[in-house]
Amino acid sequence: MHQRDTVRRLAITCLALLMAACSESSREDLANRFKDSYDASFRQSFRDSFVATCSERDASASHVALCNCMADDLLETFTPDELQDIDTMRSHVQSQGLPKCRAQALEGEENQQSAE
Numbered sequence: 001m002h003q004r005d006t007v008r009r010l011a012i013t014c015l016a017l018l019m020a021a022c023s024e025s026s027r028e029d030l031a032n033r034f035k036d037s038y039d040a041s042f043r044q045s046f047r048d049s050f051v052a053t054c055s056e057r058d059a060s061a062s063h064v065a066l067c068n069c070m071a072d073d074l075l076e077t078f079t080p081d082e083l084q085d086i087d088t089m090r091s092h093v094q095s096q097g098l099p100k101c102r103a104q105a106l107e108g109e110e111n112q113q114s115a116e
Helices: 002-021 024-054 061-077 086-115
Strands: none
Touching: 024 061, 061 086
16 A cells, blocks of 8 residues: 555656646647647537538538538637527528528539539
8 A cells, every 4th residue: 555655646746747847838839739629629520510400401412512601601700619609600690601601502503504
């Protein structure tokens, strides 16, 4: 038991020394990398979830493309923290995202028809 306590104290002391030895910028870099990784993971998860929910009732290619466009628009416009506010998202989608994405979809259809 005594030996285990000694090993534990030694491990805690080493960890404390390592933390103290890390410069402030190293800790900031680590925190920034973690935040960037978290944000990227959140954004991908948000996009997947948004598109899946948006296209539940209509899985046609054109509707899924519209859902993808709206998800991309939300991700370009808002931070991960802001994306958690459903009222803000809903308002943006209705007033800006949906009209913008519908216009892009119509433009894409016109370009496809003229190419044919």
